[in-house]
Amino acid sequence: MRWFNHVAVAGSIAAVIDPGMVPLAMLGSTAPDWMEWIGSTAGRKVKHRTVTHVLLTWLTAAAFFLLVWDFRGWGVAFAVGAICHWLQDSLTVTGVPVSWWSDRRTTLLGGRMRTGGMGEYILSGVVVLACGLAVFMFRAPDTGFVPFFRNWPELYREGIVDGAEWRAHRFEWF
Numbered sequence: 001m002r003w004f005n006h007v008a009v010a011g012s013i014a015a016v017i018d019p020g021m022v023p024l025a026m027l028g029s030t031a032p033d034w035m036e037w038i039g040s041t042a043g044r045k046v047k048h049r050t051v052t053h054v055l056l057t058w059l060t061a062a063a064f065f066l067l068v069w070d071f072r073g074w075g076v077a078f079a080v081g082a083i084c085h086w087l088q089d090s091l092t093v094t095g096v097p098v099s100w101w102s103d104r105r106t107t108l109l110g111g112r113m114r115t116g117g118m119g120e121y122i123l124s125g126v127v128v129l130a131c132g133l134a135v136f137m138f139r140a141p142d143t144g145f146v147p148f149f150r151n152w153p154e155l156y157r158e159g160i161v162d163g164a165e166w167r168a169h170r171f172e173w174f
């Protein structure tokens with residue numbers, strides 16, 4: 001899978017859950033690949049789609065960030081991005097390992113996709129469109145209010161928050 005598609009898919013899925021997750025999800029969406037690269041430059045040759053591509057590792061990380069500790073939800077966003085990466089790679093012919101004991105790689109939906117082929121771009125397009133639609137539909141119909149984005153200037157104008165509160169929050173977009 002191309003990085004462009006990893007970033008596009010993880011970014012739009014994160015936008016549906018919480019736009020604040022988007023940057024870290026995008027970073028995480030390419031992590032399984034760039035971690036191989038870091039490992040290799042650090043002198044430990046990491047084979048492609050092995051240790052950094054184990055689903056169980058990323059699920060464990062996500063569970064840890066959800067249940068034990070996280071910083072502003074960044075950890076879980078990163079892990080969600082990496083899980084998206086795994087799911088996308090699992091659609092390709094080569095497949096990816098599920099657990100630390102996997103002696104073979106798993107493919108989903110027949111693993112018919114070829115890296116760099118048309119298929120992955122079409123898939124990304126569909127996911128991005130669906131997520132865009134979801135974000136659009138979750139808005140309250142009368143106000144156009146997107147629940148994720150607290151619209152501070154609007155609240156101020158409507159007199160719901162006072163001036164001090166508005167000044168304190170005006171640069172918070174999420």
Ligand SMILES: [Zn+2]
Nearest residue numbers: 032033085089
């Ligand atoms: Zn990969």
